[in-house]
Amino acid sequence: MSNEGYLSYARYGKDKVRVFRIVREGKWHHVVEYNVCALLEGAIETSYTQADNSVVVATDSIKNITYYLAKTSPHILHPERFAIHLGSFLVKKYPHIHKAFVSVEKLRWKRIEVDEKEHPHAFFRDGEDLRVTSVEIDGTQGKDKLVAKVTSGIKGLLVLKSTGSAFENFIRDEFTTLVEVNDRIFSTSIDLSYTFSPFPISITDGNSGEVSAVDDGKGTPWDGESVAELARKVTLEVFAKDESASVQATLYKMAQDIISAQPHVTDVQYALPNKHYVPVDMKYIGLENLKPDSAEVFVPLAAPSGLISARVLR
Numbered sequence: 091m092s093n094e095g096y097l098s099y100a101r102y103g104k105d106k107v108r109v110f111r112i113v114r115e116g117k118w119h120h121v122v123e124y125n126v127c128a129l130l131e132g133a134i135e136t137s138y139t140q141a142d143n144s145v146v147v148a149t150d151s152i153k154n155i156t157y158y159l160a161k162t163s164p165h166i167l168h169p170e171r172f173a174i175h176l177g178s179f180l181v182k183k184y185p186h187i188h189k190a191f192v193s194v195e196k197l198r199w200k201r202i203e204v205d206e207k208e209h210p211h212a213f214f215r216d217g218e219d220l221r222v223t224s225v226e227i228d229g230t231q232g233k234d235k236l237v238a239k240v241t242s243g244i245k246g247l248l249v250l251k252s253t254g255s256a257f258e259n260f261i262r263d264e265f266t267t268l269v270e271v272n273d274r275i276f277s278t279s280i281d282l283s284y285t286f287s288p289f290p291i292s293i294t295d296g297n298s299g300e301v302s303a304v305d306d307g308k309g310t311p312w313d314g315e316s317v318a319e320l321a322r323k324v325t326l327e328v329f330a331k332d333e334s335a336s337v338q339a340t341l342y343k344m345a346q347d348i349i350s351a352q353p354h355v356t357d358v359q360y361a362l363p364n365k366h367y368v369p370v371d372m373k374y375i376g377l378e379n380l381k382p383d384s385a386e387v388f389v390p391l392a393a394p395s396g397l398i399s400a401r402v403l404r
């Protein structure tokens with residue numbers, strides 16, 4: 091065996107842990123469905139370099155801990171809090187584990203309305219977009235001084251507007267075939283992530299590793315639900331209202347609105363594929379379908395798409 095090369099990075103754990111939880115308040119039920127990924131870093135090098143499994147918490151055990159906390163954690167209904175709890179538990183429990191990285195994707199389950207009232211225990215999937223959070227629990231300053239670095243967001247929120255979007259004055263040269271338009275369809279599948287300032291947490295129960303927030307004020311990761319609601323609302327409203335000069339310009343406005351509304355958010359990133367809709371040329375049958383105000387029939391193009399992304403810092 092060659093001994094060239096060295097281990098510069100090692101992280102492992104369980105991915106795609108699917109978990110569904112019911113929280114019963116009498117007959118009023120709350121449900122959540124998550125895809126969880128929990129990864130560990132620490133003094134685990136020898137498991138790679140010397141086949142030493144004595145430092146390995148089996149990924150199967152990491153899965154079991156995820157289910158244990160899904161059953162026992164008071165934070166299960168809140169993705170950020172649950173991820174913080176799970177990450178802290180792992181870092182506290184194993185002395186040689188210094189960091190945990192927990193990601194949670196929350197699938198949508200919305201209450202069905204019956205007679206204009208929300209049903210107590212019947213739900214439907216009202217969208218394929220995911221509410222996501224990624225939490226790093228850093229125990230390197232001591233196991234009683236854990237810090238959470240939290241990034242949350244949205245994955246795959248599909249939107250479309252049928253006017254209120256233009257694209258003009260771009261570079262024209264020998265490679266340009268795109269015509270300038272002052273009215274077009276704008277459709278994208280929104281990926282958003284926003285990062286909170288680092289967040290100290292306290293462990294309130296040594297055994298279960300129960301966590302609470304040192305600062306549970308408005309806009310912190312502990313208040314993740316309201317930040318998520320606002321970020322989704324701002325994103326959709328700016329998308330709808332903006333007289334878009336380009337995907338780039340609309341993206342920047344969305345990001346700025348989130349930063350200005352959320353003092354604990356330091357960084358906002360969007361990735362916006364430009365899902366093109368191309369008007370069909372109907373001259374073959376003598377119909378005008380190309381001019382902006384007569385374009386009614388379009389071909390949705392699966393590929394290629396533009397891809398516009400940016401990160402905006404406070």
Ligand SMILES: O=c1[nH]c(=O)c2[nH]c(=O)[nH]c2[nH]1
Pocket residue numbers: 257268335336337338364396398
């Ligand atoms: O909003 C847009 N930004 C671009 O950079 C671009 N490029 C392109 O071909 N169409 C568009 N639309």
